[in-house]
Amino acid sequence: MLLDNETHTQLVTLRQDLHRHPEISGHEQATSDRIATFLENHAPDELHRNLGGYGVAAVYKGKVPGPGVLIRCELDALPIEELNTAPYRSTIAGKGHLCGHDGHMTMVAGLAALLQRSRPAIGRVILLFQPAEETGAGAKAVIEDPAFAALKPDYAFALHNLPGMPLHHVGLKSGPFNCASQGLWITLTGKTSHASNPEDGQSPALAMCDLIKAFTLLPQDHDFKGEFALVTIVHARLGEEAFGIAPGFAKLMVTLRSETDQIMQLLQEKSRHLIEQISKDHQLETAFGYDDIFAASTNDPDASEQLLQVFEAEEIKHHPMTSPMRWSEDFGQFGQICKSAMFTLGSGLSQPQLHNPDFDFPDELIETGCRIFHRVIRNILGPSN
Structure with missing residues (x-):
């Protein structure tokens, strides 16, 4: 296991806390504050707030200059009433984390815990918690924020959990990925x-x-x-x-x-x-x-190959995709400034579909997402020891 029991427990607690307090696009202030507090406790070299709205970015630097690798997740929830009965269900009427962004944030937060212990050998890692993905406005706003100029990466990676795909399996294709x-x-x-x-x-x-x-x-x-x-x-x-x-x-x-x-x-x-x-x-x-x-989200061939190498090294079952996902993703904006690639991570064959009122992100995916992102960072930037 990449995450020790204590760290994994902390991350599950974070995920369920985020789930209790969903905020919709453009209103993610309290979510941003929760994430910033977690990151501050894991000693980033830089912490940037209010990017493109309530966006947060933590930077972990290597010992010498090199490429920048950005790992992106989403802050926002949906204006849908949650029907789950879990003890951590939404406490805000008419709003819920019913797309799994609470889980995506938790995976990227887990990288902060790992990078605190071991920086990359070269370059820098940018952990980006992006606002307003659901409306398509967030990625563009972050990229156009003057403060983002100093963070501009060479690579960007992201995932989205996918109900209907076996748990822990992944989907990827080079070229068009989201409509x-x-x-x-x-x-x-x-x-x-x-x-x-x-x-x-x-x-x-x-x-x-x-x-x-x-x-x-x-x-x-x-x-x-x-x-x-x-x-x-x-x-x-x-x-x-x-x-x-x-x-x-x-x-x-x-x-x-x-x-x-x-x-x-x-x-x-x-x-x-x-x-x-x-x-x-x-x-x-x-x-x-x-x-x-x-905009359409297109996976760069080099960035896609980086992910394929990780799937093989981590022995993760890969499902080659023959056509793009029909749903849309504003992650495609990052493909206009750097090499980028997104993949899907199976959240279970019997999992309710995204945006359903009974959807709930499976906590067992936290470790898998962390492993994939951590390996791609090490492959590009090297371990520090």
Whole structure:
């Protein structure tokens, strides 16, 4: 075992404490404080606070200059009511660590305990606890923070636990790893009237129906040339809940998803054309915009090979991936400034899916995550003794 019993117990306690006190994207102040306190007790050479919001980074330096290796995890929880009955279940109504970010943080915190005892031989390790991953805003905000310039790494690594994969098994592929996604909202404004005289108003009902049909069929457009593109209708609202009112307003929300940023750009162009054409056909005022913007996450070949060597050395069962994960990750932003790679770590075949109200990160994964990250650090930067 890489972690001694006392350290492992401390980390389980930390994980369950983080689980009790979830905070959603952009509001992770208390979580940031808990992490900073833990890191301060493990003697980093540098501790940076408030990166891109409430981000925290601990730096452990080798004896001589060399590459920088960043290990990234996420601070934020989800606005979902937890249904677990564990004694450490969420104490905050309507919020829960139901994606496993509490476990990811704990693994990276475990590296601080290991690095306190044995620094790398060369270079430096940056342990980054990133805010606002769930909204896609956090990684970009951290990278654009002026204070991050001094921390810019040569390599960046991250993981995400994956229900449905056997416990402790890993998944990895070079190239596209997480899909790009964007949330598109559209409003259609006509004119309200009495339901007995709908001809006196201008209802957006038919326009909304046309949009729903058009977006449903959009991925079949021949311009995508067989590339993966997905449009999901996630919300539709027409008028008010009143039998006496013919509607004058509608709102539609869809999620656009693709394996590459190039196909995402084409999805945006096609979407804009649909909105403009349909609103013109029905003579309605239209507005639209984007939220929760995630670039595609692409694994660098060299960084991916570093992870493959670790899996082999640690005798961890590896499942080669043939296609990217459909869900999105803002970790892809780090791939624009350094060699980066993310992998999945199985959290059990019977584990509830991510973002489910009964999800709970398995504490037995803490050791596995620490082993993988610690080995990749040693492989690149060397042991100090």
